[in-house]
């Protein structure tokens with residue numbers, strides 16, 4: 595069978611060793627005779643998994659006791675609403691940066707709930723890019739400043755974050771744990787798990803405890819971060835299997851040498867792919883060079899028909915999921931932490947062949 599490389603943007607590739615381990619213990623977790631899928635979230639086995647998951651993330655990201663790590667459901671999309679519900683009191687406004695499709699959705703949701711200033715807008719800029727962190731005019735007394743650290747669809751990534759007095763809030767769904775970041779300027783970080791962390795259904799939230807505590811009392815309990823902080827993410831049944839896989843993924847990442855080690859690997863993989871794109875006029879990077887994502891490499895061919903053929907023929911030889919997002923077209927290679935370097939080499943070789951046949 596042809597070796598398959600999964601370039602899907604999410605749900606995305608998971609570390610092979612993690613899947614093998616999960617498979618091996620699927621029917622009988624740690625000698626209990628039952629699957630972790632069947633175990634109570636109050637069982638000592640699950641609680642050990644949950645605690646290790648929190649500890650691993652805290653270690654990998656350098657998260658201090660000033661923050662709580664929460665495992666919740668509802669995806670990053672729910673966070674678009676939950677963030678302003680908790681962190682945007684009436685009488686104050688929040689600053690949002692519109693860097694692309696996902697930022698735009700976060701803005702639309704926040705506007706339903708409070709006063710929002712869009713302080714930068716690169717959504718329609720081509721090549722795609724994110725705002726310049728140094729030229730933002732941050733509203734005095736803004737409750738927070740929202741950024742989307744990596745725009746999964748356009749393939750544009752913040753390389754540096756704004757420096758400001760207000761806490762930063764970041765949607766890190768598609769690049770969390772892919773590179774070293776200093777957590778301290780952030781009031782809240784959220785990420786749907788299905789790219790770098792585990793399966794869909796799990797959402798990870800890292801929130802500064804003082805901000806969570808100050809949230810209004812009158813929002814529904816399930817949406818109040820403090821509710822989940824008080825309950826150790828067990829106010830309702832957590833997405834246990836997702837947390838279990840997340841624990842294995844973070845354990846795997848620690849084994850690789852942590853975030854600094856994987857960042858080097860990611861830069862190396864992305865560098866090779868961008869070099870192939872830049873090496874010819876046939877391929878054109880969709881994102882501005884200085885904002886190119888190390889996670890989602892977006893590119894175009896001379897016309898749409900060729901892009902369609904590229905997506906179909908690459909899939910036929912086992913390079914799956916390269917078709918760009920339906921809203922923008924083109925091609926997109928998502929090369930998250932778990933994506934192997936040899937898969938990038940296989941794509942680079944395919945690109946050269948395809949150009950020879952069609953260029």
Ligand code: PMP
Nearest residue numbers: 669670671696746765767768786
């Ligand atoms: N933000 C970003 C950056 C994303 O890539 C996605 C999903 N692709 C979302 C938010 C939405 O996530 P979810 O489907 O988990 O709600």
